[in-house]
Ligand SMILES: Nc1ncnc2c1ncn2[C@@H]1O[C@H](COP(=O)(O)OP(=O)(O)OP(=O)(O)O)[C@@H](O)[C@H]1O
């Protein structure tokens with residue numbers, strides 16, 4: 001079975017160009033409408049495409065200047081201009097829309113679609129933008145994915161499942177979540193300066209009949225996991241590499257440090 005390599009090296013401040021991160025050489029960044037982590041400018045710097053999901057643009061406009069207290073807010077906003085704002089446009093404020101429209105950001109209003117979330121709409125854009133790329137090479141880092149509303153958090157996780165062939169990584173200030181498809185054997189290189197030790201492996205959708213891991217304090221050996229039965233929470237990473245093999249897609253989550 002083919003190995004899929006994972007590494008959160010995109011969170012390392014010294015990572016020279018966001019390269020060799022195991023997430024592929026390039027990634028798109030999506031800003032959702034929740035608190036933006038302090039590392040957002042770092043991810044922004046190396047992103048190939050920067051996208052705001054509707055009210056995510058308000059976060060960029062309102063919160064980014066606060067991360068640069070010695071600078072004028074206007075010049076910070078002019079430095080952090082997204083390539084695209086997409087959604088049903090019911091959350092972005094008029095002044096924010098006007099500002100980014102005037103600075104050349106592409107605006108895609110899909111208010112006719114009330115069946116998919118703004119985040120989902122952004123992922124379809126990025127997928128189609130990279131139509132020539134192999135799907136498993138498309139990496140999307142997502143900030144503001146957690147906090148505040150449980151329906152939105154679950155909706156965001158549902159997007160991981162709906163686009164399970166893409167690499168989508170949900171990030172908040174203290175947590176990372178991604179899907180590990182059952183079609184691969186997974187090697188997760190732990191960046192202990194920025195992540196861990198708390199982690200979890202969660203069967204989502206269907207029970208996992210057999211899962212085997214290495215590198216955890218509580219490893220699984222051909223173990224069954226299911227919602228309503230055993231799931232792995234409050235596990236601890238023990239080594240530099242965690243490996244996971246399962247007959248079902250699993251969510252991998254790990255705590256983030258000091259962000
Ligand atoms: N409290 C939250 N927690 C997690 N994610 C959120 C939260 N609020 C918004 N989001 C994410 O940000 C995206 C944009 O949110 P926004 O507030 O602009 O729109 P919304 O009308 O609340 O959401 P949608 O139209 O997608 O149902 C949402 O699609 C969702 O993915």
Ligand SMILES: Cc1ncc(C[n+]2csc(CCO)c2C)c(N)n1
Pocket residue numbers: 087088113114115116117118
């Ligand atoms: C069963 C069902 N539940 C909720 C919604 C509403 N909804 C889902 S996603 C979304 C956001 C559009 O940006 C809205 C309003 C629906 N359509 N179908």
